[in-house]
Amino acid sequence: MLRITKQLLCYALTAFLLVFAAMTSVAEVKSNPAHHKVVLPAGVVPLTWQPTPEHLAIDTDEARALYTRIRRKDFPSLEELKQSPVVAGLDALSAYYRELYGNTADIDTPERLQLREKVKREFLAMGSAVKTAGNQDALGEYSFNGSLAKDYQMVLVMGLPAARKSHQYTNPNSERMQAFILDCDVVKELLPEYQASYGGAADAVHFESFAIMDAAMQEFLTGEMKGTNVILPIVATDLEELTAKYITPFEEAGYNVHAVFMDCTEEYSTGRNVARQLDTGRVFRSEVAFSFGNKPREVYFSLKDKLNAKGEPYGLEVIKSR
Numbered sequence: 001m002l003r004i005t006k007q008l009l010c011y012a013l014t015a016f017l018l019v020f021a022a023m024t025s026v027a028e029v030k031s032n033p034a035h036h037k038v039v040l041p042a043g044v045v046p047l048t049w050q051p052t053p054e055h056l057a058i059d060t061d062e063a064r065a066l067y068t069r070i071r072r073k074d075f076p077s078l079e080e081l082k083q084s085p086v087v088a089g090l091d092a093l094s095a096y097y098r099e100l101y102g103n104t105a106d107i108d109t110p111e112r113l114q115l116r117e118k119v120k121r122e123f124l125a126m127g128s129a130v131k132t133a134g135n136q137d138a139l140g141e142y143s144f145n146g147s148l149a150k151d152y153q154m155v156l157v158m159g160l161p162a163a164r165k166s167h168q169y170t171n172p173n174s175e176r177m178q179a180f181i182l183d184c185d186v187v188k189e190l191l192p193e194y195q196a197s198y199g200g201a202a203d204a205v206h207f208e209s210f211a212i213m214d215a216a217m218q219e220f221l222t223g224e225m226k227g228t229n230v231i232l233p234i235v236a237t238d239l240e241e242l243t244a245k246y247i248t249p250f251e252e253a254g255y256n257v258h259a260v261f262m263d264c265t266e267e268y269s270t271g272r273n274v275a276r277q278l279d280t281g282r283v284f285r286s287e288v289a290f291s292f293g294n295k296p297r298e299v300y301f302s303l304k305d306k307l308n309a310k311g312e313p314y315g316l317e318v319i320k321s322r
Contacts (some may be wrong), residue, residue, distance in 0.1 A: 038096045044089040045097065049197040051281035057200070058089045058278060067203075067278050075271035078290060087274060087286050094283045098199040101193045105207035111273045116208070120216050124225065129174035129181065149178035150227035154255040155316070156198040157233040158244065158300045159262030161267035162276050165233040165322045168225045169260055179229035180220070184213040185282075199281030206284075221253040230255070237295040241304050251309040252264055259314045264321035266293065 040046075041058040042173070051057040056067060063086045081087050098274025104112075128146035157165045157171065166183075174181050187209040188194050193201040219225040232251070236242040250257050270290050277283045 002292055015058075020188075038058055038092060040092050040096060040295055041078060041085065041089050043047070047093075047200045047281050050198050051279055053279045054315075056091065056278040057283065060089075062086055063278060066116045070216075070271045070306050071274040072240060073268075074268040078266060080120055081270055082286070082290065085276075090274070090277050090283050091286050094203045094285050095199055097193075097197050097283075098204050101199075101201050101204040103207055104191070104193055104201075104205050105211055109206075115192070116215075119187060120212050121188055122190055122214050123212065124219060126180070126186070128178045128229075129171040131172075131175060141278055142175070142246070144174075144181070146175060148180050148225075148228050151177075151229050152220060152227050152253075152255045153177060153179065154250045154257045155179070155231045156236070156237050156242075156257070156259040157231060157260055157262065158296055160264060160266065160296050161235055161289055161322070162269050162272035163262035163264045164272075165262050168276050168321065169233050169262065169319060170233050174231050177229045177231070179231045180225070182213060182217060182220075184209040185215075187212045188282075197281075200283055203284050216260040221249055224317045226253060227255075233290060235296055235300045237292060239299045242303075247308075247314075256310045256312070257308050257314065258302060258312070258316045259303055260316045261297070261317050261318045263297075263322050268321060275304045 031290055043063075047057060050115060053067075055114050062168075066084065068074070068087045076084070084091050102189055126144045129142040129144055130146040132143060133140040138289075157169050159165050166181075170181055170183075173179065184206075188202055188205050191205045191209065196206050220228055221231055232246060234242070234246070247257050269292075273284075273289050300315070300318075304313060306314055
């Protein structure tokens with residue numbers, strides 16, 4: 001018992017020190033800007049608060065005006081956004097945290113390996129989506145502690161970033177199917193750099209979160225969670241890669257794999273992406289976020305009429321983002 005207690009205390013202390021170190025690094029850079037090469041534009045500061053619709057990640061009149069316009073569904077053109085000082089500010093904030101933390105996937109220490117295993121366990125301990133009690137809005141808030149069913153069903157939710165994949169399909173159908181949501185954005189939220197930066201380090205932890213998610217995925221293919229229903233929201237730009245990385249492994253594990261597509265314009269996606277960065281703090285380079293074009297649509301429509309391992313068409317439906 002004493003040995004187990006010491007081990008648990010060791011894990012807890014390791015996690016605490018990592019979070020503390022991340023928070024301390026932010027404080028040090030703020031107190032001594034000379035240590036940081038990325039120059040943040042006027043009105044853009046490191047995040048010391050959790051961004052919300054009321055208190056945006058960039059707290060300026062210009063950012064508020066752009067955010068309000070997008071929320072009204074008056075979506076700027078891609079060219080407008082590329083020229084926007086607000087988007088430039090978000091890019092600078094993303095670069096700030098990439099310089100601060102680097103690519104966290106490159107951290108190769110025993111402590112980091114322990115942390116990744118801990119995050120994987122926390123991620124796998126989640127359940128299906130359950131709508132918050134008293135919330136009648138179909139697109140409302142969810143908790144993720146519901147039951148999980150083992151029906152060997154797997155659904156790819158495809159589409160551009162910010163196409164409302166989670167709100168319109170993933171969450172409500174996770175509840176209906178009692179399905180686990182395999183989403184690297186959830187993994188990001190469990191990493192200390194993301195937490196210490198209130199989401200600002202989303203880009204810095206991106207590759208690490210994917211690696212942890214892929215490690216967790218093995219539990220559904222060969223581990224104790226094999227057969228558990230899975231929903232995977234994804235921005236797929238290459239059908240061969242999608243097939244090799246997700247479709248074939250799940251089919252070989254006995255799953256019935258299908259796909260849906262969240263349909264929206266590029267302006268809808270890029271506009272909502274900017275608004276989401278502003279009101280969540282989950283900032284990401286615009287050169288990536290704006291680069292997908294029509295590729296996800298092409299991948300889905302190349303896939304939808306093909307037959308899966310059960311002899312059924314992969315495509316289930318095309319859903320209009322709203």
